[in-house]
Amino acid sequence: MRLLPRSIHADKLESFSNFVFNNAAAVANRGRWGDFFRDQMGKSFDGRIILDVGCFDASFLIGIARKNPRSAFVGLDWKCKPLCDGAETITGMELKNVSLLRARGSDIAHIFGAGELDEVWVFHPELCAEEESHSRLLDARFLHDVHATLRDESSVFAFKTDHRDHFDWMVTRCGQHFVIAMQSNDYWNDSAALADATARLFSGELTKYERRFVKKRRPIYYVEMRKKRRSAMAAAVTTSADMAAAAEGVSSAAEGAVERSAAAEGSAE
Numbered sequence: 692m693r694l695l696p697r698s699i700h701a702d703k704l705e706s707f708s709n710f711v712f713n714n715a716a717a718v719a720n721r722g723r724w725g726d727f728f729r730d731q732m733g734k735s736f737d738g739r740i741i742l743d744v745g746c747f748d749a750s751f752l753i754g755i756a757r758k759n760p761r762s763a764f765v766g767l768d769w770k771c772k773p774l775c776d777g778a779e780t781i782t783g784m785e786l787k788n789v790s791l792l793r794a795r796g797s798d799i800a801h802i803f804g805a806g807e808l809d810e811v812w813v814f815h816p817e818l819c820a821e822e823e824s825h826s827r828l829l830d831a832r833f834l835h836d837v838h839a840t841l842r843d844e845s846s847v848f849a850f851k852t853d854h855r856d857h858f859d860w861m862v863t864r865c866g867q868h869f870v871i872a873m874q875s876n877d878y879w880n881d882s883a884a885l886a887d888a889t890a891r892l893f894s895g896e897l898t899k900y901e902r903r904f905v906k907k908r909r910p911i912y913y914v915e916m917r918k919k920r921r922s923a924m925a926a927a928v929t930t931s932a933d934m935a936a937a938a939e940g941v942s943s944a945a946e947g948a949v950e951r952s953a954a955a956e957g958s959a960e
């Protein structure tokens with residue numbers, strides 16, 4: 692795992708070390724996240740763990756965690772300052788069911804063991820320019836790793852974006868690992884998608900960035916995926932060429948478009 696650059700906010704972030712894990716420390720609970728939250732939450736913990744990748748200041752996650760005190764929530768972002776803000780809010784609210792990680796989303800498999808997560812949310816990710824490819828979130832390996840860290844076929848991978856290209860990339864590339872349960876070109880104006888999402892804890896909630904996009908009347912694209920069974924995955928991969936292509940993340944037309952439109956983020960401050 693490639694560490695993120697040291698941030699000037701790191702000391703502050705590390706002062707919340709009972710529930711915030713910075714950089715190398717993010718892997719400390721791999722395989723024992725259930726134990727970690729049981730220790731934090733006691734008997735009220737229902738065993739469910741939800742990860743929000745690219746949580747920014749975790750305000751969205753904190754709102755949902757407050758309303759669902761029996762489930763556990765992990766917010767991951769590579770920016771230190773917004774995570775500090777989130778950590779202060781969590782401390783002020785005395786929430787025991789939230790943990791924050793400063794890490795790369797692409798390191799999810801270093802941070803969580805196989806089957807540890809019940810849901811993974813990726814809402815409005817930015818993609819990296821090609822020179823930042825080591826940090827790029829959406830690629831074949833990430834799909835593989837999200838699949839590996841999800842518990843079973845009822846586990847959910849939820850994705851929202853205001854970028855048509857990113858949506859197309861997900862819809863065309865997720866099939867090896869996931870079954871699409873719902874997709875929408877305009878989530879907030881799609882009664883079927885909204886009705887379907889009532890089962891999800893994020894239903895009815897706008898993320899910080901989503902609020903801006905909706906204000907500008909930009910459609911929100913949505914894909915809800917379920918983890919594929921191993922046997923179904925084997926059937927989906929028909930040839931060794933398919934396997935090699937999937938492993939290497941060979942560019943599809945959609946992926947090329949994503950790469951072209953990607954804006955380098957990566958300041959990791």
Ligand SMILES: C[S@@+](CC[C@H](N)C(=O)[O-])C[C@H]1O[C@@H](n2cnc3c(N)ncnc32)[C@H](O)[C@@H]1O
Pocket residue numbers: 744745746747748751767768769770794795796797813814815816817818826827828898899900901956
């Ligand atoms: C556009 S913001 C969206 C934030 C939030 N999900 C929302 O919808 O309001 C994207 C967030 O993802 C984070 N991010 C982007 N790429 C990342 C990566 N590879 N690993 C971790 N965080 C990442 C950024 O730091 C930023 O906070």
